Amino acid sequence: MTETLSGGCQCGRVRYEARVENFDAYWCHCRMCQKATGGIAAAFVEVPAANINWLSEPDWYESSPVAVRPFCSHCGTPLGFRWKDNSGGSDLTVGSFDDPSRFVPIAHAGAEAINEAWLDTRELPRMHTSTTQSVVERWEACGLEVPE
Template identity: 45%
Template sequence: MTGGCQCGGIRYSVVVTDDDAYLCHCRMCQRATGGVFAALKQVPRAAVTWTTRQPDRRASSEIAQRGFCAECGTPLTYEGVRSDNLDLTVGSFDEAHRLKPVGHFGVESRHPAWRDTANLPEKRTQDLPNIVSQWMETRGHVPD
């Protein structure tokens, strides 16, 4: 599988053996991603090839560092300092739809109100003409 950051400055290729991913609800992942959880795919470090350049990294604690793109801000990795594995953010994969959550971690920090969103009202991007017109004016198409 392949993936990378929003601006394209950092790209990767990774050999995956299954489509299993997980959701991490810990406060560190919430803060690192700006979301109520982080969707992550764990892989062996040796399975990842950075095809453009290595991500920028910041020690997020004594036991881990986070990889990201300093140009566009995309969070890319969680990397335990004593692990042979690393976790790639599901949203950074080109075919993120292929990955499926199979479990939760850090549930002590889970926000219950965000647990089941299946019945909330939905809108497609094209249903918002003001957003569509801005994209058409600036890019000529609505991004993926």
Template identity: 50%
Template sequence: MAGEMTGGCQCGRIRYRASVHDDEAYLCHCRMCQRATGGVSIAFKNLHKEDVVWETEPDRYASSPIAQRGFCAACGTPLTYEAHGHDRMDMTVGSFDDPWGFRPTEHSGCESWHRDWLDTSHLPASRTDQNPSLVQRWMKSVGKLPD
């Protein structure tokens, strides 16, 4: 998986193009990432800052004395983790238009790791399009299911 990839926030206000050179990504479990995303971990792709071109710059929040996080102030999508003084940054895997080619290669921030959330493949699973109540709300509202 090498080449140019695109991505952005949920509402579409912020878009980017990124030159990606490999399929490696990682999961961060630190408490700062948990609080910033509301999740138990976040999947990141580390890239050179020069390899990312923003069509619209993200909003940024000084999340600590050592870093800032890019996000969309309109819809709340987390987009980046940017440590001060580095030529690289982390892009959220979920913000890429086609995130399926990335593979996790390591864990970071394991002091806050919720191991029970890593392998949930044994739990019951259902598809969005098999939830009649949810399908009805989407169809009534916009005439289709979300992407």
């Protein structure tokens, strides 16, 4: 069942709508994705390029001789990945969707660079942002509440 979902960057300058055919996602652990996102992996959803409607055009970074990555040059949000030859689908970052909770990881790509210590973190303590006093105080000093 195809469903149209929306997403975009943190500041809101770049927005998109994507016709998603399923909720399968994957982690890419390759060093390029680690560097491009600044994280231990990139969480992606593959979407046919024709199913992505950029409501406001992203900036594009040629991250290698074979790939380009959409992003927002204002806030720095990484938005995806695409092969330069346009073969295969385009990938959108899970976190850039307005509601990323529906996606489920089904695979690990770039497994040669997996940082195993970060895979199973269930036993680590969990702190909610809205109950972390130092964060709450900073938001309150701005006259605001902690965003969701």
